[in-house]
Amino acid sequence: MILSDTIRAIVPIDTTLLAKAQARLDRLTKPVGSLGRLEELAARVIAILGAEPSQLPQSMVLTFVADHGVTAEGISAYPSSVTAQMVWNFLKGGAAVNVLARHVGAQVRVVDIGVAEDLGRPEGLVVRKIGYGTKNMARGPAMTCEEAIKAVETGIKVALDAVKEGMTLLATGEMGIGNTTASAAIATVMTGQPLERMTGRGTGLDDAGLAKKRQVIHQALTVNRPDPHDPLDVLAKVGGFEIGGMAGMILAAAANRIPVVLDGFIAGAAALLAVAWQPRCRDYLIASHVSDERGHAPLLQHLGLAPLLDLRLRLGEGTGACLAINLVQAALKVYREMATFQEAGVDEALPPTR
Amino acid sequence: MILSDTIRAIVPIDTTLLAKAQARLDRLTKPVGSLGRLEELAARVIAILGAEPSQLPQSMVLTFVADHGVTAEGISAYPSSVTAQMVWNFLKGGAAVNVLARHVGAQVRVVDIGVAEDLGRPEGLVVRKIGYGTKNMARGPAMTCEEAIKAVETGIKVALDAVKEGMTLLATGEMGIGNTTASAAIATVMTGQPLERMTGRGTGLDDAGLAKKRQVIHQALTVNRPDPHDPLDVLAKVGGFEIGGMAGMILAAAANRIPVVLDGFIAGAAALLAVAWQPRCRDYLIASHVSDERGHAPLLQHLGLAPLLDLRLRLGEGTGACLAINLVQAALKVYREMATFQEAGVDEALPPTR
Numbered sequence: 001m002i003l004s005d006t007i008r009a010i011v012p013i014d015t016t017l018l019a020k021a022q023a024r025l026d027r028l029t030k031p032v033g034s035l036g037r038l039e040e041l042a043a044r045v046i047a048i049l050g051a052e053p054s055q056l057p058q059s060m061v062l063t064f065v066a067d068h069g070v071t072a073e074g075i076s077a078y079p080s081s082v083t084a085q086m087v088w089n090f091l092k093g094g095a096a097v098n099v100l101a102r103h104v105g106a107q108v109r110v111v112d113i114g115v116a117e118d119l120g121r122p123e124g125l126v127v128r129k130i131g132y133g134t135k136n137m138a139r140g141p142a143m144t145c146e147e148a149i150k151a152v153e154t155g156i157k158v159a160l161d162a163v164k165e166g167m168t169l170l171a172t173g174e175m176g177i178g179n180t181t182a183s184a185a186i187a188t189v190m191t192g193q194p195l196e197r198m199t200g201r202g203t204g205l206d207d208a209g210l211a212k213k214r215q216v217i218h219q220a221l222t223v224n225r226p227d228p229h230d231p232l233d234v235l236a237k238v239g240g241f242e243i244g245g246m247a248g249m250i251l252a253a254a255a256n257r258i259p260v261v262l263d264g265f266i267a268g269a270a271a272l273l274a275v276a277w278q279p280r281c282r283d284y285l286i287a288s289h290v291s292d293e294r295g296h297a298p299l300l301q302h303l304g305l306a307p308l309l310d311l312r313l314r315l316g317e318g319t320g321a322c323l324a325i326n327l328v329q330a331a332l333k334v335y336r337e338m339a340t341f342q343e344a345g346v347d348e349a350l351p352p353t354r
Numbered sequence: 355m356i357l358s359d360t361i362r363a364i365v366p367i368d369t370t371l372l373a374k375a376q377a378r379l380d381r382l383t384k385p386v387g388s389l390g391r392l393e394e395l396a397a398r399v400i401a402i403l404g405a406e407p408s409q410l411p412q413s414m415v416l417t418f419v420a421d422h423g424v425t426a427e428g429i430s431a432y433p434s435s436v437t438a439q440m441v442w443n444f445l446k447g448g449a450a451v452n453v454l455a456r457h458v459g460a461q462v463r464v465v466d467i468g469v470a471e472d473l474g475r476p477e478g479l480v481v482r483k484i485g486y487g488t489k490n491m492a493r494g495p496a497m498t499c500e501e502a503i504k505a506v507e508t509g510i511k512v513a514l515d516a517v518k519e520g521m522t523l524l525a526t527g528e529m530g531i532g533n534t535t536a537s538a539a540i541a542t543v544m545t546g547q548p549l550e551r552m553t554g555r556g557t558g559l560d561d562a563g564l565a566k567k568r569q570v571i572h573q574a575l576t577v578n579r580p581d582p583h584d585p586l587d588v589l590a591k592v593g594g595f596e597i598g599g600m601a602g603m604i605l606a607a608a609a610n611r612i613p614v615v616l617d618g619f620i621a622g623a624a625a626l627l628a629v630a631w632q633p634r635c636r637d638y639l640i641a642s643h644v645s646d647e648r649g650h651a652p653l654l655q656h657l658g659l660a661p662l663l664d665l666r667l668r669l670g671e672g673t674g675a676c677l678a679i680n681l682v683q684a685a686l687k688v689y690r691e692m693a694t695f696q697e698a699g700v701d702e703a704l705p706p707t708r
């Protein structure tokens with residue numbers, strides 16, 4: 001079975017490389033530690049890859065797209081039709097993730113893992129539909145257990161294809177009207193924290209909309225009773241196809257010793273599932289940013305991940321991840337291109353004052 | 355007089371452009387406001403420039419370098435010799451600011467505005483020495499009033515040269531062993547906040563070193579009694595040549611309607627002086643990051659500037675500013691390259707739930 005094989009293939013990162021990389025960083029012409037999180041980032045990426053990279057990572061954003069039956073309950077500020085429309089926007093390169101990925105030299109791969117419409121086979125779209133949107137989780141499970149496995153395994157396969165093509169860094173992306181609702185449900189179950197804390201305004205609900213969304217999630221959890229100890233059960237009952245896909249890609253990347261840059265709240269929900277399957281994959285995750293979506297900060301805290309950016313983003317698609325890819329590149333360039341004290345003939349720090 | 359002419363030439367930014375730019379941002383295919391600070395940044399840069407730019411800003415980091423007589427008191431973890439050594443490192447491209455400027459496509463211009471050594475006239479170095487380091491401010495004024503004016507006017511001239519060469523975005527940079535001591539003194543005077551709050555470990559002092567540094571700053575303020583209502587007096591008594599240079603470049607950039615990306619704590623001290631001369635120049639400032647240096651956060655708060663990044667940097671040189679230039683570029687690309695709802699045929703938000 002692909003899923004269990006992938007989980008088994010994930011090895012711990014080589015922590016001796018963290019110290020080794022830091023030792024070089026400490027010889028560069030700057031006060032020790034003065035590049036803060038850039039230094040931490042360089043060391044982590046090197047430890048994940050298992051070696052100092054000979055070139056900058058080849059980066060790809062995998063943007064998984066799917067619809068959510070729960071939109072029937074009126075939990076989003078946008079109509080479901082936007083999911084499919086945004087796929088066309090992605091393919092034409094006009095969405096925010098396209099702009100920001102180009103900016104950092106990353107590719108965007110768009111995966112239809114469950115859009116409610118038939119989009120045909122346009123160039124550039126990877127069609128791996130598990131279904132035409134999930135079912136309404138407020139009335140019963142969002143998907144079958146088989147579909148949940150299929151979603152995760154699809155994510156694994158899509159990630160493996162990217163790795164085969166030479167990618168050495170993957171970033172999560174997603175689009176799907178209704179998916180902050182599914183993510184809040186997953187986050188509530190997986191973190192054990194209050195539903196209110198995990199549920200935010202998504203694409204821009206007003207107070208009444210937010211109250212409604214919380215009530216719908218409460219109903220979904222009551223109707224389905226997902227088992228917090230079984231990530232597959234949680235995904236099937238209150239998840240989404242794109243969330244399963246992202247969980248799978250995280251596992252596959254970790255199994256291939258490739259860093260995964262997490263985007264926002266929905267990516268975080270996928271990470272909760274992946275980490276539940278295999279806690280080791282946490283070490284392969286880079287939290288790009290903390291978003292304006294209410295549940296994101298406590299979710300990251302639960303995962304033990306410190307976000308790199310806080311720019312009040314709440315768009316998804318992989319946008320925040322792109323900005324963090326830029327920081328990864330900057331960190332690795334610092335590591336590779338800066339002169340050491342010795343090379344530059346610069347004096348090192350004086351002995352302590354006492 | 356160049357200084358007063360420059361101050362007079364600074365006009366308020368065109369705030370109608372903020373709203374106009376936001377109106378376009380709101381038509382792009384994303385929930386309104388969902389790119390958070392990137393949207394704010396795009397609108398601000400457009401309002402500063404006075405028009406939507408037809409291309410990305412041409413960016414230059416001006417790295418002013420000078421020595422500080424107060425190092426005689428033993429207030430730095432590094433010897434003064436490092437200032438001149440780092441100039442050679444800058445010229446060879448091996449310092450952190452070189453790496454990060456290359457990363458974002460910005461130029462670095464290194465200005466010897468008062469290094470204690472004679473560096474000759476090597477290629478790439480702009481030599482505008484006001485003196486061979488400042489005097490020890492713990493014993494008397496760091497420089498004469500005339501030197502202070504000359505430092506600021508040098509910054510103005512260097513910035514004007516950059517503008518003449520086609521630069522449309524300037525970033526502050528600096529290097530000078532001892533300059534967090536001068537900056538903490540300036541910040542204490544200009545913000546009226548406690549010396550302890552404004553004084554940090556610089557390049558890495560231990561507790562004893564920090565206590566000593568605070569005592570030296572206290573002495574400098576007692577000996578000199580700088581007048582908080584007279585920025586030139588403050589600069590002369592407890593400042594530095596590179597700090598004066600940066601204050602001048604901020605004024606010149608604002609007078610030419612060009613955004614200034616502020617680097618760290620020392621740049622912040624220069625900004626305090628510039629804003630005291632002309633409060634309008636605040637609107638031209640972009641705070642790149644909040645550093646790990648203790649006084650930086652309260653200093654930015656005093657200026658009313660919200661930093662874009664928090665990566666625990668504390669290196670200076672212009673390094674944090676480079677990372678923020680990347681965000682400016684990303685913001686402007688979003689503004690220019692994203693499709694509108696109409697162009698992409700994407701439905702807009704539903705009416706509110708009630």
